[in-house]
Amino acid sequence: MSSANPYLKQYKKTQIETATPEQILIMLYDGAIQFLNKARIAIEENDGEGCQKNLFSCEKILIEFMNTLDMEKGGELAQNLLALYKYLYNVLIKVNISKDINKVDEVLKHLKSLRETWQQAIVIANAEKEVNMLDDNSPHGDAYTGQKGLLSSDEYEDKYEYVGDDDDEDDE
Numbered sequence: 001m002s003s004a005n006p007y008l009k010q011y012k013k014t015q016i017e018t019a020t021p022e023q024i025l026i027m028l029y030d031g032a033i034q035f036l037n038k039a040r041i042a043i044e045e046n047d048g049e050g051c052q053k054n055l056f057s058c059e060k061i062l063i064e065f066m067n068t069l070d071m072e073k074g075g076e077l078a079q080n081l082l083a084l085y086k087y088l089y090n091v092l093i094k095v096n097i098s099k100d101i102n103k104v105d106e107v108l109k110h111l112k113s114l115r116e117t118w119q120q121a122i123v124i125a126n127a128e129k130e131v132n133m134l135d136d137n138s139p140h141g142d143a144y145t146g147q148k149g150l151l152s153s154d155e156y157e158d159k160y161e162y163v164g165d166d167d168d169e170d171d172e
Contacts (some may be wrong), residue, residue, distance in 0.1 A: 022122045029115035032061040033108060037096070040104045048099075055096050058107075062089045084110065 019027065035058040042050035066085045069078045088107050095103045 001027065022118075022125075025118055026115065026122070028061050028064065029118065031059045033111050033115065035061070036104055038109050040101060040108075043099045043101055043104065052096055054166050055092050059089055062092070071126060084114075091122065 016024070016027070035054040039051045039058065041056035042048075042054060064086050066089075069082055069085075071078050071082070074081070088110055091103050091107050094100070095107075095111055
């Protein structure tokens with residue numbers, strides 16, 4: 001059966017079109033991992049064409065990762081990710097020649113670890129967004145800022161009545 005279910009194709013297309021950037025990132029990692037698993041099987045079955053096709057698909061995803069890094073905002077993290085993506089890409093080029101399953105496993109290990117790390121980062125970022133939304137919707141506002149941006153301790157004391165011990169001399 002060479003043609004896929006048209007409803008499944010439409011569902012997948014809609015899923016991608018409505019996904020957040022974070023969801024797309026995870027989908028790309030899932031795709032890269034899936035392509036490498038298929039390449040691994042193709043190597044075991046001596047299917048050179050299948051191996052090459054799946055390695056190439058994974059390489060394209062790695063190129064996408066490299067091209068979408070924001071080197072200015074990402075700083076050292078972006079530099080490190082770029083170096084890792086380049087390394088993984090070069091390993092896959094060598095795998096295409098050598099058909100070394102151990103090298104495929106090495107790349108798989110890195111991609112699975114990166115996917116898990118990104119997934120955790122997304123969960124943390126979403127939790128922080130929810131907390132910030134709750135703070136923004138609070139009828140009293142944020143007790144420490146009262147506005148966007150943090151106040152200095154002096155500004156806070158000037159703006160809000162200090163509740164507590166008035167004897168500051170003991171603290172010094």
